[in-house]
Amino acid sequence: MLDLALDLLITALVIGVALWTIRTRDDFAAIVGFVAYGLLLTLAWARLAAYDVALTEAAIGGGVTGVILLRASVRLKPVTTARTPIGVRVLVGLLCAVISAGLAAVVLLPVSPPPSLAADVRSHLASTGLGNPIAGVLMAYRALDTFLETVVVLLALFGAWSLTPDRAWGGRPGAPIPTASFGPLPLFGRLLIPIGVVIGIYIVWVGADAPGGKFQGATILAAMWILAMMAGLTEAPPIGRWRLRLLLAAGPIVFVAVGVAGIPLAGSFLAYPEALAKPLILLIEVALTLSIAATLGLLVAGPPETAPGTEL
Amino acid sequence: MTTIVTLFSAVAICAGIIFFLAGTVGLLRFPDSLTRLHALTKADNLGLGLIILGLLPLSGSFSTALKLVLIWALVQLAGATAAQLIARLARPSGRGK
Incomplete structure (x- = not known):
């Protein structure tokens, strides 16, 4: 019961931080969000007992990538981003939905017994x-x-x-x-x-x-x-x-x-x-x-x- | 004996959580960078310290306990350094004075 609550909490946090990172307009805030997302993902991998992946995510996903993104955002001049046309955004959303659905199908509809x-x-x-x-x-x-x-x-x-x-x-x-x-x-x-x-x-x-x-x-x-x-x-x-x-x-x-x-x-x-x-x-x-x-x-x-x- | 140890762990960990909670509230509510840093470093220092103190009797082996203390010491070092660096930039007079 407690385990389930913890897993649900981590899942909710991962999704929440991911959405916030996408929504935020400020480069610096988005990168901080990305690093926090990496650390939460580390917790998720650790909960799945995938400690090798958790270590890699913490070191490379959250750590080095975060620093590289920060350095890159400092080098970039402040850019005024024009809003992407609605058609493109719908297309990107559809593409992401298809990929998510594909991944969900693979995870939720396993062949029995799963090939291993x-x-x-x-x-x-x-x-x-x-x-x-x-x-x-x-x-x-x-x-x-x-x-x-x-x-x-x-x-x-x-x-x-x-x-x-x-x-x-x-x-x-x-x-x-x-x-x-x-x-x-x-x-x-x-x-x-x-x-x-x-x-x-x-x-x-x-x-x-x-x-x-x-x-x-x-x-x-x-x-x-x-x-x-x-x-x-x-x-x-x-x-x-x-x-x-x-x-x-x-x-x-x-x-x-x-x-x-x-x-x-x-x-x-x-x-x-x-x-x-x-x-x-x-x-x-x-x-x-x-x-x-x-x-x-x-x-x-x-x-x-x-x-x-x-x-x- | 084990009851006393468990009780000690529970009290220490709960006290640590209270410090984290207070630190988070301070981070959200305090008016400027320096006071917010003050709240944050208290959570890192005492909150994590008390949680690790509570975990020590439960760790089961000396080497695990040593690793926990090392983690606390490293977080202390990193937290104190980060707080110093941010405070220098946040001071109205600018850095380096």
Whole structure:
């Protein structure tokens, strides 16, 4: 009874905040609404015992996306939005209704018994050396999806960098932040960053056997880097530096190298030889963690705005 | 013994909820940013502190209890920093003085 009341309350809050976020006319308020929506969604996923998804939603959906949207809205000049023509709005509404109805049909009219590979995953999980079935699916059975996801994150960074004015190409990302050594934010950074780095690495490591993993851990590491940059404790590196670019590409490169090596060694692309499955997965996870953390940090920092060599 | 522990937890958690309620009312009703921040940080600090105090005896293991205390300490740190930053911007004289 109490559980049902809690679930209904969370559902009502999620829908209420979603509607408010769509309705509000102010960019900043809408973004705050979106972040609150992400945190409520995290609670919903946790109630469904999908802790991996909940962690990802909190870190990426609510956290990093919220910060990126805030930075984007600051960069955008205040725009006077003309009201969309009524026909277009009706069309969008219809499209959304069709998608919602489709999703509802899938959830409410399940085939009996529902098709599931969960039992197969569980019975073969031992061969990957992993204890968390989610990690097994992400790194072994659906490795191609995971690989493409990491490439998409990198492409998003290329998209942000492509907004760089010509004179600033190769410079440090974002508007220059004066270096600071005292005040609340630098103090916060000094206290939190060591703890955050340990927690980030822990989340990556524990992901093999429990909820966690590279995306969530890398997001925490990226957040610590962003905090250090915002507090003026460190400067964003110039985007022309080749070591930085190597770091960004390391994850996908290692992933694709192991994948190609799988063709002669294990019979197909992205297959692991059984004896080496765990060490290879670990190698990919470490490389991906570093690349994703660097990519997310630079995505938040944004495109360079000042020419290289003219920083403060 | 267990009754006393349960009673302690219930009282602490209820007291914590009262602080959150009072903080929320303050956030909605107080006239300016500084007083609203004051209300908000009290909820973060004492409200969460009391709820976690009430959860400690129910946590079942030392490591879980330690994690709960760590969460409270991190929220304290983040809340205090955010409050400082917002207060600096909200001061009529502007920031940095």
